[in-house]
Amino acid sequence: MINTKNISKTYPSGRGVVNALCNVSFSTPKGATLAIAGKSGSGKTTLLNCLGGLEQPDTGEINCFGIDIHALSKKQLSHFQRQHMGFVFQFGNLLSFLTVEENIAFPLMLNKVLNKKEIKKRISSLLEKVGLSELSSVLPNELSGGEMQRIAFARAISHSPKMLIADEPTANLDTETANKLVQLMFSLAKEENCSIILSTHDQDLIKLADQAIYLFDGRDATNG
């Protein structure tokens, strides 16, 4: 279960203080899919960052699978992220100096749970599932946008996290590639029993999710 209670976040900016999030609360069960919808600047990315522990909310509480993640020390939070979270960003954000298979192996190496053989097996299984087995030794700069997102997704779930956070993963893809990626994400996440929290503008994607919340100027406008 992922629970958030009254999350608020403000940013100082040249035009004064910006209320990025204002008392946002929701909860979603393990293995469910939650879509966070809203216009640009509505606070979707800030909410995802707070949920992923990448940013600290000013007030409120985020409880992921029984742990208040913002009460953790920096080191504990890093360990929580490497074990239980996976991230997919709008532009893939693959490590440019690592090949596709090295990128997927990175979270596995950080977690030190699998041995070399098991890691190899896991990588080839994931590459097969995302349909990019032939690109295992390719560097990210040789990949197309769609391929990059599929590899980013494979990397995000390689260590079987409890929770996948995806920030507009289809925003830079054409409709066909985006649909394929979404189907792949949803089916693989179900297979791995992983919760997905994603932000999107895409109405089709929102409909596919188990749950959706709408943000407007940092406030939850789902019922508004």
Add this chain to the structure above:
Amino acid sequence: MLFWVKTAALFLIRSKRTSVVLTLMVISAVSCLIFLSSLAMGVNDAMIRNSVGLFSGHISGYNIPSNISNKDLSVKGVANVLKRVQLPGFIHVKNKMEMITLIGIDPAQELKSSAFWKKTIKGRFIQEGTNELFISESLSKRLGAVCGDIISFSQQARLEHGFLKKEFVVVGIYKTGISQLDTGISFCDIGTLENKQSVWDAAIFLQDGVDIDMILQEYRNKNLDHNNFKTWKQLMPDLEQLISLNYFSMTIVIIVVFIIVSLGITSAFSIFILKSIREYGIMKVMGMTSKETVFLLCWEVFLLNIVASALGIIVGVLVVLIFQTIGIDLSAYTSHNQYFIVSGVVYPRLTIYSVWLPPLSALLFSLPAAIWPAIMVSRKNAAQILRGA
């Protein structure tokens, strides 16, 4: 740990252009400093070689009793011992007379080890077993003597019986530029004077790199009177001081060059790390801790430095070895300098310090360069890094 070393190595290998530029920078810095410090050693060596090689040797022996032979002084580390005897007296030619010290030398041995005969300006150097005389230019002018003239030498101003009186043929005229050698002395074959002397002088030439104090200790062990021996440092305190001054000024130059180079290396490393800050942000998102970030950055800097320094040492040593073989001719700048009297050619010399200090300092200066970006990366949260990148 192996994972971080491998990640750091991949980071460097695949950031080709940046790594190559940084590597070239470290290589040139390290090799330049190796060459500079070797050149400083070479200049000092040249001054010592020129000064001791001209006549006196590394150690000068005075009033050595005739029961001690030059073989007794040829201990381990000594390249050659030149035997010389002195006889004060007068030379007469064409109704002119000059007071001089006639120095009997072994021409063959002098040709091997000393260099004053190279300063011949007219005629040639004396030969063994002959009554030939080698005089300075100033003496030749005062006496009006030229090569081929016959000169009489006696221990008295008047040519009387009972005192040594010898006739010599002037075969060569020299000019060293050193007043002690250019005035008041002339050279002849030792065979013409030896039997008359109860003491002799020695010019002791050492092998390269031999500690002068070790040789003196050897002589003490042989119960030789240490008052009979003087090192070049005692005889030429001005040269010793000049060498110390040269070390001091070269050290300052090297430190200044190094500070400038190090600032360059530090800035280049900082730019290199900051340029890739997005990559560290992504790794942070995946759960890389602050400690691991610092560890990774330090490994990157360390690996690059190790490889670049090794290449820098190879390049630096090769350059020094090339110039050690061919020499650097500075005659145009040293021709009037008494410390380069024999030759203005400098041969750079490598020392342990000149090989290891530059790469060690490059590493010492580069590692702190990784600290600031590492602290910055660890302090910023991943969202800030990714947003700012």
